[in-house]
Amino acid sequence: MNDIIDRLESANEYCESAEARQLRKDAAAEIRELRHKNQQLEALIQRRASQKMARGAMA
Structure with missing residues (x-):
């Protein structure tokens, strides 16, 4: 299936x-x-999740 942007352009x-x-x-x-x-x-959410996990592992 073609991408919508390709189809529009x-x-x-x-x-x-x-x-x-x-x-x-x-x-x-x-x-x-x-x-x-x-x-x-999505990248921000992943970074925040990683930070929370790192903090949880330190506790």
């Missing part, structure tokens, strides 16, 4: 208005940004 543009093309590009950029933020949050 590679759709046929010959029959689209400039507004529709820009909307697709904006949607792809927003999805990319949200995925990046999600990865950052």
Whole structure:
């Protein structure tokens, strides 16, 4: 299955208005940004969990 960003960026543009093309590009950029933020949050959660486990092992 194709990634949604790839599908948004590679759709046929010959029959689209400039507004529709820009909307697709904006949607792809927003999805990319949200995925990046999600990865950052997941990494933060993992670090916090590791810190808690390390503190628990010291006690």
